[in-house]
Amino acid sequence: MRGQRPSNDPVQLNRRRIYILPTRQGYAFALLLFVLFLWAINYSNSMGFAFTFLLAAVALNSMWQAHDNLLGLILHPGCAEPVFAGQDAQWSFRLENPDSRPHYGVALQWQNRPPQYVNLPAQGSATVTLAIPAERRGWLRPGRLRVLTRYPLGLLQAWSWVEFDQGGLVYPQPRGQRPLPAALPGSAGSGLGEQGLGSEDYAGFRPYVPGDSPRRIAWKTAGRADQLLVKCFTDQARPELWLDWRLLGIDNLEPRLSQLCQWVLKADSDGRQYGLRLPGLQIPPGHGAVQRRRCLEALALFIDSEGISRRHDAVEPEQPAQARTAG
Amino acid sequence: MMPWNRNNRPKPEPPVELLTPQALIGLLAALVLAVGPHARELPVWLTALFAAVAGWRGFIVIRNQALPPRWLLLILATLAGAGVLLEYRTLLGREAGVALLTAMTACKLLETRSLRDGVVLVFLGYLLVMSNLLHSQDIPMVAYLLVVIVAMLAAQVMIHRQHAGLTALAPLWLAGRMLLLAIPVMLILFVLFPRIPGPLWGLPKDAHEGRTGLSEEMAPGTISALGQSDEVAFRVRFTSAIPPPNQRYWRGPVLWNFDGRRWTRIEELPSNVPAPFTPEGAAVEYTVILEPSNRRWLLALDLPASLPPRTSMTASFQLLRNQPVNEVYRYEMRSYPHYRTGDLTAAERTHGLQLPSRTNPRTRTLAAAWRQRDAQPEALVNTALALFREQAFYYTLTPPLLMSRDSVDDFLFRTRQGFCEHYASAFVFLMRAAGVPARVVTGYQGGERNELGGYFIIRQADAHAWAEVWLEGRGWVRIDPTAAVAPSRIQEGLYAALPDSGALPFLLRRGGNSEWLRQLALSWDSFNIVWNEWVLAYGPDRQKEFLSGLGFGAVDWGEMTVAMITALSGLGLAYAALRWRRRYARDPVVRAWQRFCVRLARRGLVREADEGPLAFVERVTHCRPDLAQPAGEIGRLYAALRYGPTISPAAVRQLQQLVRRFRA
DSSP states (O other): OTTOOOBSSOEEOOGGGOEEEEOHHHHHHHHHHHHHHHHHHHTTOHHHHHHHHHHHHHHHHHHHHHHHHHTTOEEEEEEEOOEETTSEEEEEEEEEOOSSSOEEEEEEEETTSOOEEEEEOTTOEEEEEEEEEOOSSEEEOOOEEEEEEOTTTSSEEEEEEEEBOOOEEEEOOOOOOOOOOOOOOOTTOOOOOTTOOOTTOEEEEEEOOTTOOGGGBOHHHHTTSSSOEEEEEGGGGSOOEEEEGGGOOOSSHHHHHHHHHHHHHHHHHTTOOEEEEETTEEEEEEOHHHHHHHHHHHHHHOOOTTOGGGSOOOOOTTOHHHHHHHO | OOTTOOTTSOOOOOOOOBOOHHHHHHHHHHHHHHHGGGGGTSOHHHHHHHHHHHHHHHHHHHHTOOOOOHHHHHHHHHHHHHHHHHHHSOSSSHHHHHHHHHHHHHHHHHHOOBHHHHHHHHHHHHHHHHHHHHHOOOHHHHHHHHHHHHHHHHHHHHHHOTTOOOOSHHHHHHHHHHHHHHHHHHHHHHHHSOOOOSOSSOOOTTTTOOOOSOOSEEOTTTTGGGGGOOOEEEEEEESSOOOOGGGOEEEEEEEOEEOSSOEEOOOOOOBSSOOOOEEOSOOEEEEEEEOOOSSSEEOEESSBOOOOTTEEEOTTOOEEESSOOOSOEEEEEEEOSSEEOOOOOHHHHHHHHOOOTTSOHHHHHHHHHHHHHOOOHHHHHHHHHHHHHHTTOEEOSSOOOOOSTTHHHIIIIIIOEEOHHHHHHHHHHHHHHTTOOEEEEEEEEOOEEETTTTEEEEEGGGEEEEEEEEETTTEEEEEOHHHHHOHHHHHHOHHHHOTTGGGSOGGGOOSSTTHHHHHHHHHHHHHHHHHIIIIITOSHHHHHHHHIIIIIOSOOHHHHHHHHHHHHHHHHHHHHHHHHHHHHHHOHHHHHHHHHHHHHHHTTOOOOTTOOHHHHHHHHHHHOGGGHHHHHHHHHHHHHHHHSSOOOHHHHHHHHHHHHHOOO
């Protein structure tokens, strides 16, 4: 990398950062040339020499071409939608070709994954999507990427390393068999249990929030009103569901976060109103996509600064009252 | 292991990269083109097999069908291998090798689906191109193979540019461009890469089979068999005066040993210096461009007085190269048409008088009768020539077969129809029987002048045999008994001399309906001599000679390597400079900066060649404080874009805008 610190600026591949080496095929080709050369010597075949030298010259020339195929390309930093740990993050990078001639067979490669090839039209660009495994929650930085080409004959590979500072968010892996904790009697005081679905208890309209189930959108009114309205049911007005760290008596941090993550997803898909409590962090109850993202981000970025996971201060989910006082 | 730890997830196997249909069809086309010329010498079943497999594979790819199962492929490969073995009785010969290569390519085609298979096929294709060159290096063949190489390169490009939705022509154009760009490097390597005289190891027995030409023995019918062949034996360019036809005897193998029917060589120890003789008159200087003969001997005018490199000479003035001539070979020679050779050695006398016992009794009787009349060698020679001239002897390309050990008797007293070997054989037998040391010399006589190129073509049909007798005081003297029967053979060539010449190929005829065709062929041949002399004959000897001729003095391989590397680096630098200039001129950052500099130069502020952008801007600021702000901005931005690690298109646009607005 020659002291090029990762940043988030687009990177233009210049002469200093392009490397080139023969591929396995290139070495095989060299062997072929040697065989042809011996053949030409043994049969004193003048055109055989010419043919061998011609192929050698073509191979030599393809070195320039491979180099030129990368030279001047601009790689823009990529971005990735958040994923759950254990999934592959889909990173999209844009490769730009400022040249007035097209560049063919340019690939991006992450570690030893198969390279993803694209063709770049003259003064055009293309997007390459790389699947990068998100092993653990938190910020995922892809690290060094290889921009490579084997154009035109596949005998040589020219490549350049590019590293961006940009990270992508990885949520904890949703895991755990525990059911959602019981909802606490809130200020509304309706006191419905968590099992009570109550979707039929119609309670009025409220404006649509991204993440609301399409089934609840009042399609009949949609034509008349200038905004989408969502039917409210009594269960949504139910007291808050608190997804609390201390409800989990699991020893380790990650399984706890995984269970919380699982709960967030479950609560969200059930259309529940929920809040999240982590040591030193409390997200007030809410619902919809914004709430979901807030909670998942908090889980993803949670740092166990106090070593809480090792303390046995967690409470059983059967004791919600205690949990509430601790909050 | 923690349940969420997914580090032990098995790494995904890289998927097999499949060939696109376009790449496969391109590859098929290139391979068919590469195998094409081999159809002439491959067994018909193999050519048919290859064509069928290529067609089948094309059908599979177009109809998107499944490849044949593996067991079928194995059966096919075994059958093809067995077929080649049965056909050639070996797998190692040149012909068998080509057949095996073709069979392998056919089998590989049927299992080809991945990129790697495609690469293997391309490599096989290059080997097939090479094997074509072993059969012919003519201009048309080379031109054809260039097309094949372009097709093969295009196929190789298509294999790797899978992801492109390109037209079929784009890879062809690219391959053509690559070929053109490769030619300068190829030329440097061709001229300067130190050539090693081959072969490095023993070649298969059939490596250079199929060459027609003189052999090392002569029996009735061996030379007349060549009479129909219009193949070129060698071409000659005279650098001194051209000797008349009756002195254009191209000396080949000298035959001493006779068994009643067949003349053969004896082992003669060749020497590294020309055999001595006394020249009389001026020398003839000339260059011979010999076609591959798979024989060691070189041809030279009577009598050769110089030695080409790696060549020796026997006491009977026969040139022998240390290796058989399997390439087009060019050498320069000096000969003296008028000469006097030295004394007869005891061995020469023994060999020159050797006769097989109890054969050809009638000829012996005749010779003895002549000797009774006049024992003078000159008189005996004249008597023999008079016999051929005055009696009813016929010169013909299709003489009756003479199979017995009494071939001379049969010819002289029964058939009396013969070609040059019959006359030479009978004459030498008569001389020896009469006590005059004599030997048979084979070679070529005459040759046709190519007016366009100013050189002589000597064809296989010009093969000839004549006699030499040893005369006291004159040494070995050439006597051509054929000239006594058919003087026009010597003066005007075979066509003029043969009564049945209508059967000759058109290149050997003179005049008539096909004359225009012959003239056309001769014009074409004048290209061939340049090709042969400068390209095909460019071997180890010619390379040394050529490079020394350029004024480097004697060159060895080390100096050649240095010269080659220097030339390649020079070419590389020139190419790099050209590319750099082109790119530099295209770079918008540089262009904007240059515009800025031009504007300032109009106001008398010229940037020095060694002045960096920041230093220059500082000077501008000093001279024109009013320009400090924009100039400083441009200078900093330019320096950042030009020398910084990254370039953002926005910054480039900003620089362009600043320069556009800049008014000095």
